[in-house]
Amino acid sequence: AQTVTQSQPEMSVQEAETVTLSCTYDTSESDYYLFWYKQPPSRQMILVIRQEAYKQQNATENRFSVNFQKAAKSFSLKISDSQLGDAAMYFCAYSPSGAGSYQLTFGKGTKLSVIP
Amino acid sequence: DAGVIQSPRHEVTEMGQEVTLRCKPISGHDYLFWYRQTMMRGLELLIYFNNNVPIDDSGMPEDRFSAKMPNASFSTLKIQPSEPRDSAVYFCASSFWDNYGYTFGSGTRLTVV
Numbered sequence: 001a002q003t004v005t006q007s008q009p010e011m012s013v014q015e016a017e018t019v020t021l022s023c024t025y026d027t028s029e030s031d032y033y034l035f036w037y038k039q040p041p042s043r044q045m046i047l048v049i050r051q052e053a054y055k056q057q058n059a060t061e062n063r064f065s066v067n068f069q070k071a072a073k074s075f076s077l078k079i080s081d082s083q084l085g086d087a088a089m090y091f092c093a094y095s096p097s098g099a100g101s102y103q104l105t106f107g108k109g110t111k112l113s114v115i116p
Numbered sequence: 117d118a119g120v121i122q123s124p125r126h127e128v129t130e131m132g133q134e135v136t137l138r139c140k141p142i143s144g145h146d147y148l149f150w151y152r153q154t155m156m157r158g159l160e161l162l163i164y165f166n167n168n169v170p171i172d173d174s175g176m177p178e179d180r181f182s183a184k185m186p187n188a189s190f191s192t193l194k195i196q197p198s199e200p201r202d203s204a205v206y207f208c209a210s211s212f213w214d215n216y217g218y219t220f221g222s223g224t225r226l227t228v229v
Binding site for chain 1: 147149158159161164172205207209211216217218219220222223225
């Protein structure tokens with residue numbers, strides 16, 4: 001079974017600074033998808049960024065980017081120019097790529113605090 | 117589109133009572149998922165549907181839990197009888213076939229006393 005590990009239960013960052021959240025995963029598959037989700041205090045789960053394993057180029061969405069190291073099974077999220085609204089729980093997630101195999105396996109999350 | 121709509125947002129019930137959680141997925145999405153979130157276990161997949169058909173219910177904890185999707189625009193998760201250990205946030209999510217990521221509902225916080 002696939003597992004997703006987020007080794008940092010909590011992190012903090014100064015406003016306008018950059019922070020990197022870590023995620024490692026375990027799989028025997030060669031093709032799969034990886035995601036980062038944000039859960040603010042409102043409880044809503046919001047998709048931040050998505051990476052397809054067969055793509056070597058790291059995904060980027062505005063201030064959010066990933067460092068995908070397939071051999072190391074590592075998928076970190078970098079948040080640049082941190083804003084107060086970035087304060088939330090962040091979950092890393094893995095999904096197989098086979099047709100009909102879209103269930104997500106989540107890590108336990110990292111709570112990010114942004115200091116004004 | 118209004119997104120994935122879940123109801124109720126909060127539910128408090130007494131042990132032994134039946135609880136029904138409801139979900140309306142985004143129109144056109146092929147997949148619907150039910151997840152449970154607790155502090156101890158994190159986010160766990162309970163069951164998911166493809167085109168209204170249950171595909172994998174191996175995450176349903178006990179026979180007390182059941183889920184249905186009678187049509188493409190509605191799903192229910194029922195717990196009967198409810199127990200205090202069922203207290204959690206229950207999320208519904210839906211997705212297209214292309215696995216571009218789920219859209220989650222805002223969740224139902226269930227408290228069983």
